[in-house]
Amino acid sequence: MVRCALAFILMSSYSGFSAEAQDAAAVSSTGPEYDVATVKVNDTGSSSSRLSITDDLLRATNVQLWSLLEAAYDIRHNQIDGLPHWAQVEHYDITAKVVEMSPQQLRGLSRDQREVMLQHLLAQRFDLRTHVETRTLPLLKLIVTKDGIKFTEWQKPSDDQDQKKGSMYTNNEELTATGVPMASLVRFLSSTTQMPVVDETGLKGTYDFHLKWQREEEGQTSGLHDQGLPTIYAALPEQLGLKLESGKGPVNVLVVDHIEQPIGN
Numbered sequence: 119m120v121r122c123a124l125a126f127i128l129m130s131s132y133s134g135f136s137a138e139a140q141d142a143a144a145v146s147s148t149g150p151e152y153d154v155a156t157v158k159v160n161d162t163g164s165s166s167s168r169l170s171i172t173d174d175l176l177r178a179t180n181v182q183l184w185s186l187l188e189a190a191y192d193i194r195h196n197q198i199d200g201l202p203h204w205a206q207v208e209h210y211d212i213t214a215k216v217v218e219m220s221p222q223q224l225r226g227l228s229r230d231q232r233e234v235m236l237q238h239l240l241a242q243r244f245d246l247r248t249h250v251e252t253r254t255l256p257l258l259k260l261i262v263t264k265d266g267i268k269f270t271e272w273q274k275p276s277d278d279q280d281q282k283k284g285s286m287y288t289n290n291e292e293l294t295a296t297g298v299p300m301a302s303l304v305r306f307l308s309s310t311t312q313m314p315v316v317d318e319t320g321l322k323g324t325y326d327f328h329l330k331w332q333r334e335e336e337g338q339t340s341g342l343h344d345q346g347l348p349t350i351y352a353a354l355p356e357q358l359g360l361k362l363e364s365g366k367g368p369v370n371v372l373v374v375d376h377i378e379q380p381i382g383n
Contacts, residue, residue: 150227150235152176152214157243157380160209167209171232173224176239178212183244183377186212190236191372192305194312196255200374208379214239247376255369257314258362260304262321268359269327272297284324291347293329300325307362310350314369319360329357 160180167180169189178186183205184195216224216235227235240246286295286302295302300321308315331353348356355361 150216150219150223150231151238152235153217155212155214155239155243158211160211162209164209171236173221174216174219176212176214176236178210180209180211182206182209183240186210186236186240187372190233190240192233193370193372194308194314196312197314197369198372198374199251202377204379205374205377210380212239243380245376245378246374248372248374251371251373252368253371254366255314255371257316257365257367257369258307258311259316259318259365260300260307260360260362261318263355263359263361266359267321268357269325272324272326291331291333291350293327295325295327297324297326299323303327303360307350311362314367315362316367327358329353 162180164180167178167182167185169178169181169185170176171189184198184201187193187198188195237246284297286293286298286306288294288306293306300317300319304315304317330347331350332347334349347353351362
């Protein structure tokens, strides 16, 4: 199984992009961009991949284009349509660096700005052009169970305590959140389930919670099975008083109109 480790994580809503804001054909050429970039085909046949985005550096190892599109447009794999066969099977090593911004400017970049930087990179190196369509597709609805939530609203700490509002950390299959909105959890669940997730909890505050589960593929024969841990679907009602229900609804789909294999570095 190929796993992509994404180091740049800031939580927001599930769908992440809109037809108006994220149409690649309309992405402005102004604003922050990667100043230097190299793109090379990775033909090692490795089953592992990694995408890391830090202050001044994007480093991708053995990644497929769909994972770059996921990061650039804040969507899931099944919300991308129109990739040609080569773009679905080829793997790439990419290094991109910002050199014309100060450390303070880099730290001030928002998630949206970093996504646009990656969109620019894809447009420049792969001649990517896209548009967004809204389609009715399967999705998951996050709702509160009849017994109510099992987590608490974030309380502002006293002055001598470390303020951690807005933090969300995962370690293997364990999630710890402090002072985050439901949108953060929705985004995480969309990534974990590989399905669009919509928030129907009605919860408007910021919350602290802890969640622990095991992946469904970790069966008893895998050597990784822990009989005491539920799947993500069972862990949500047991530990948080929330649950995911299947449904259908409007989902933004990124349609690839044009893309070319990169030439040189």
